[in-house]
Amino acid sequence: MKKLFLIVLLVIMASAMALAQVTQGTPTSSGAGGAAVPTIDVLGAHNNYGRGCAGCHAPHSGNRGAGGNATSGTTTDAWSGSNALFAQDMGPLFATAAGYFDFSDISTSTATGKYVFIAPPSGSPATYNAQQYADMRGIIMCLACHDGAVAKGAMMQNWAYEEQIGALPSSYGTAKIPTLLGDDGSSAGYHNDHPVGENATLSAAMGSAYGDAVNGVVFVTNGTAGSVSSVTAAGQYLAFENSYGAPAINKGAHSYPTPVNAAGVPYVVCTTCHNQHVMNVYAASSASPIAGVASGTYATYFFINGPYNINDVSPHPTKANSTTQFCRQCHFGESNEANGGSLPTQF
Secondary structure: OHHHHHHHHHHHHHHHHHHHHHHOOOOEEEOHHHOEEEOOOOOHHHHHHHOHHHHOEOOOOHHHHOOOOOOOOOOOOOOOOOOOOEOOOOHHHHHHOOOEEEOOEEEOOOOOOOOOOOOOOOOOHHHOOHHHHHHHHHHHHHHHHHOOOOOOOOOOOOOOHHHHOOOOOHHHOOOOOOOOOOOOOOOOOOOOOOOOOOOOEHHHHHHHHEOOOOOOEEEEEOOOOOEEEEEEEOHHHHHHHHHOEOOOOOOOOOOOOOEEOOOOOEEOOHHHHEOOOOOOEEEOOOOOOEOOEOOOEEEOOOOEOOOOOOOOOOOOOOOEEHHHHHHHOOOHHHOOHHHOOOOOEEO
């Protein structure tokens, strides 16, 4: 009997280990020349548990073709099926935004804080100006799934995919990393999230480097409430680009343009930092080279729009970590180059 029990126990342990091995992994591995090679599908979490692209883009009738609102089954979204064939109902966000949509809180009556984002009113894409259009494509479409407070997107577990599959370093912690900004388990609402919208400008983030033709970045726009058409770096910022790059600013072929507010200043939207179509790999291009090289792939996490390798923690401090470098694109004052130094990036 004891032998039988031991055999059964060993079988159970072996099965558990096999399951653990199935769920463990890293989004990318190192291939020839150190390039990032995907080991899981690049769409990652946005495969929507098998629905794939149709989870966000219903090929027929947009949101109606996706079954309507995840809660009510209906749709009040004039954009449904008319722009990006978007499959999630943005109607609840329009209604909330009748007053103010504040980055610090979702409210129909008040807006507080330094970075207030006023969402566009309900309407069809044809009625929006360029700024409202960019806000819809770059912020509201994202929040249609990732809000969790008034917009309850389908198939959201509020748990980071990379953490679910065991791809994060053990030092990352054991608590579930939330993916719903308005329902993250705290009472902060949007107070504890990075600002977006017309007031979250690149000039505020970059400080003296913004518009500096000697040691910073000069943006050329195609008109107020339009988008950035070209970016020119010089001096210290150019040295930073030669070490890392500027993928969030120098948009690649498949990235949405950086929008410009009514004052002619570029500002941050969700898609400034995230590429919703590729979760684990960033590909350099001539439009957005990495470390001065126009080709090659690099590991990334969390749909970050650039090299962002959280497993890369050495050999500090002789090289700059790619996760830190990504943030320094806008927060340039904290970079090595802005402080008189220069370190290569460890990708």
